[in-house]
Amino acid sequence: MASCNDYTVGWVCTLPIEVAAAKATLDRVYNNSPLNRNLDDNNSYVLGSLQGHNAVIAYPDTRACGKTSVADVTKQLHASYTSIQLNLMVGIARGVPDTKEDIRLGDVVVSKSTAGAPGVAQYDVDGGKRTEDWYIGSRGLDLPTPLLLTAMGKAETAAIFDESKMSQYISEIVQKDPVTFARPGPEQDTRLEPNYDHTTVESEGSGYSHCDPDRVRSQQHREAQGPVVHYGLIASSPPLSDAP
Structure with a gap:
């Protein structure tokens, strides 16, 4: 099993859907977590390999998703995985x-x-x-x-x-x-x-159903x-x- 020092790519997410997408890109997902992570580290992690590199996907505890800053997640990531060379922030x-x-x-x-x-x-x-x-x-x-x-x-x-x-x-x-x-x-x-x-109106759900339709801009067809x-x-x- 790889140790914390074997991971060189750090991938930070803050929302569950971002974590799911990040995990789907891994070539291989490791089932076990290294035992030598920092004791004060409250992050959750997904470990795996990506194009020959050991990668660690870091995200906040489920109770803090969407509220914890990227800086906080990154700080705890580097406290446990000290060999990270590349830091990626990918999200919506x-x-x-x-x-x-x-x-x-x-x-x-x-x-x-x-x-x-x-x-x-x-x-x-x-x-x-x-x-x-x-x-x-x-x-x-x-x-x-x-x-x-x-x-x-x-x-x-x-x-x-x-x-x-x-x-x-x-x-x-x-x-x-x-x-x-x-x-x-x-x-x-x-x-x-x-x-x-x-302005998001929670009572009317997500999306743009509550927005003024007269303020919607039309879009031209795109070849791609x-x-x-x-x-x-x-x-x-x-x-x-x-x-x-």
């Missing part, structure tokens, strides 16, 4: 309408550094400025490691030359559990106007049938934003 996000990027429900957005700037910006940190719709942060996160930047470059190049295996991997995962992981249809991809004050990967700056906020 909301999209903001953009006139340049045609981002649809089910697409993948990857933070990308440009001109030496980080690919993730915090817009609700202390010292940030609150506008009518957004918190504008005063700083960004640290740059990714050179190893991750190199891997990202290879992934972009593979997609340009139509050599990406992403669609193959997604198809294999969907076949295992089509109910959970099937791509949502276009009828579920509701896009509201950028300045619409989207599967998920499209977008690279660029993304915004990060501890509380879930109510913006569309």
Whole structure:
């Protein structure tokens, strides 16, 4: 059985559905947990292998899912798994309408550094400025490691030359559990106007059924049938934003 020191890839999630998706990507799932984890570590873990690397998926205790910060989960992860070299944060996000990027429900957005700037910006940190719709942060996160930047470059190049295996991997995962992981249809991809004050009403359930239908933006047909990967700056906020 691998020890904590044998794991080099850390994958942080905060929601149960994110954990399920992360686990589905593993080539092999280990049934046993290492015995030498930190005594103060309250995280839950899924251990396995991914493309020849021992990977550990970390997520908060079920009672704290959605409330514990990524920073807290990551801190406890590194306290137990001290050999982690790559840190991944993969999860569900909301999209903001953009006139340049045609981002649809089910697409993948990857933070990308440009001109030496980080690919993730915090817009609700202390010292940030609150506008009518957004918190504008005063700083960004640290740059990714050179190893991750190199891997990202290879992934972009593979997609340009139509050599990406992403669609193959997604198809294999969907076949295992089509109910959970099937791509949502276009009828579920509701896009509201950028300045619409989207507020969740718990009594009316999830989704956009309670939103003003006159504020829904129409979308043109897109040739790509599967998920499209977008690279660029993304915004990060501890509380879930109510913006569309």
